[in-house]
Amino acid sequence: MSNSRWSPLNWYKQRAQPLDRIAIALLLSFSFAIVVLLSSGNHSAPKVRDFSWDNQQINARDTAFTVTFSRPMDQLSVQQGLQIEPPLPGKFSWAGRRMAYTLNAPVEYGQNFKLSFTGGKERFNQTTQLQPFNTEFSSRDRMFAFIGAVEDQTERLVLVNMTKKENRILTPSNLQVLDFYPYPDREKIAFAAVDRQAENLSPTEQQIYTVTTGIGKAEAGQVELLLDNKTYQNLRFALSEDGQLIVVQRVNRANTNEFDPWVLRPNKPPEVLKTKQPGGEFVITPDSSAIAIAQGQGLAILPLESGAEPLGFLPKFGTVLSFSRDGSKAAMLKFNNDFTRSLFIVNNQGIETEILKITGSIRDAIFDPTQRFLFCLLTELQEGETFKEQPYLAVIDLETAIKKDPKIALKPLVKLPQQREIQVSLAADGRALLFDQTENDPNLAAKSATSLQNSRLWILPTETLLAGDWKAPISPIELMPGFHPRWLP
Structure with a gap:
């Protein structure tokens, strides 16, 4: 062995x-x-794999972008190396190799942006830097529509592109436009109009149409009838935030007691929402699932499904003026027993806060996109031989009104002529108000030919207000003849 x-x-x-x-x-x-x-380790430099806004056109509802990297990154160095021109203040958050950047405020419309990353380091190898990344994106053009008041624009729908300085008449000359709402994708506008060739030109004879804007694939000016007036008269109407339904108040010509809201959905026949009692002014909720409608001595919340039970009743309030964009707050009007009016903010937990009480009227209230400010159309009661109401625009700082003192939260902005109807519209990015002014002559009938010709559109910049500077003077700028303006989303 x-x-x-x-x-x-x-x-x-x-x-x-x-x-x-x-x-x-x-x-x-x-x-x-x-x-x-x-x-x-891997000696190849890390790089940006995906940028969610790469060469995209974004809108006010696009509040955050994401960036995905090829390898885990040192967060601080990446954040320091991010450059956006013009600047867009925001906040960072991370999940592995994915970075999210949430804007503090909606992106300003009519802007082109450049974004770049330089100098970011890999998390596990501080000597390896991120490959340079450069790209561009843009925001929507600043656009609005209005009803014309002069020459061939008279009572027709006109589209204005302020970014490109272009005007376009959308509706044919035989239709007299009374009201309208742009769709969220901007490709169409829903509008109510009466045919000038009809025997009766009363607003109760209006029909509901859509017209293409030319922003999408379809050419501008293509009109489609959505709802006729043969059996029912069409009264007020509204378009939902998502553009998927239209609600119209209708009354049966043969039986005026049949007075209900109807719902129009794409490719479906109109559907009536039977209510226990007639309703008045209404607002569609931001989630497009219900309407808040004035009924009797309060507000009813009705789901937009036929036969569904009411979601609630608010006996304290007379109408909903507006909802915040996310639906977490509502501006509600209360009529007091002493003939004053109060403006309340009601949140989705049911907490009610009175932020204004006046002897005049509260005609409108619009939340800015950040929900920090409320732009209001108010009137001041003026005593004399007869009582007169002086309309004016104002803004309320909601944080001050709710947490501190409502009396110091109100800032008057612009006094307006005494007129029956005033349309106010806040831009989607919150940076400008549009409003109209009509001839101040009590001897002129509302919307007469003379008063229409003297209607003017005005724009009021609001950037200094949103930045917190309430002392800086701001003045409205006259734009053009016209009335009833609305910003495109």
Whole structure:
């Protein structure tokens, strides 16, 4: 018996053939090389794999973008290396290799932006820097529509692109436009109009149409009838935030007691919402699932499904003036027993806060996109031989009104002529108010030819207010003849 001990090395020396020795040597070499590569890491520079706004056109509802990197990154160095021109203040958040950037305020419309990353480092190898990344994106053009007041624009729908300085008449001359709402994608506008060739030009004879704007694939000016007036008269109407339904107040011509809201959905017949009692002014909720409608001595919340039970009743309030964009707050009007009016903010927990009480009227209230400010159309009661109401625009700082003192939260902005109807519209980015002014002559009938010709559109910049500077004077700028303006989303 041999005294030598067995070992892999002895076996290798005694039994292994030359070819075996070569194969084993190569295997050991490859293993060593793999270990070296793994220990030294990947020497290729990390890069941006995906940017969610890359060469996109964004709107006010696009509140955040995401960036995905090829490898885990050092967060602070990446954040310091982000450049956006013009600047867009915001906040960072991370989930693995994905970075999110949430804007503090909606992006300003009519802007082109450049974004770049420089100098970001890899998390596990601080010597490896991010490959330079440069891209662009833009915001929607600043656009609005209005009803014309002069020459061939008279009582027709006109589209204005302030960014490109272009005007376009959308509706034909035979239709007299009374009201309208742009769709969220901007490709169409829903409008109510009466045919000038009809025997009766009363607003109760209006029909509901859509017209293309030319922003999408379809050419501008293509009109489609959505709802006729043969059996029912069409009264007020509204378009939902998502553009998927229209609600119209209708009354049966043969039975005026049949007075209900109807719902129009794409590619479906109109559907009546039977209510227990007639309703008045209404607002569609931001989630497009219900309406808040004045009924009797309060507000009813009705789901937009036929046969569904009411969601609630608010006996304290007379109407909903507006909802915040996310639906978390509502501006509600209360008629007090002492003939004053109060403006309340009601949140989705049911907490009610009175922010204004006046002897005049509260005609409108609009939340800015950040929900910090409420732009209002108010009137001041003026005593004399007869009581007169002086309309004016104002803004309320909601944070001050709710947490501190409502009396110091109100800032009057612009006094307006005494007129029956005033349309106010806040831009989607919150940076400007549109409003109209009509001839101040009590001897002129409302919307007469003379009063229409003297109607003017005005714009009021609000950027300094949103920035917190309430002392800086702001003045409205006259735009053009016209009335009833609405910003496009």
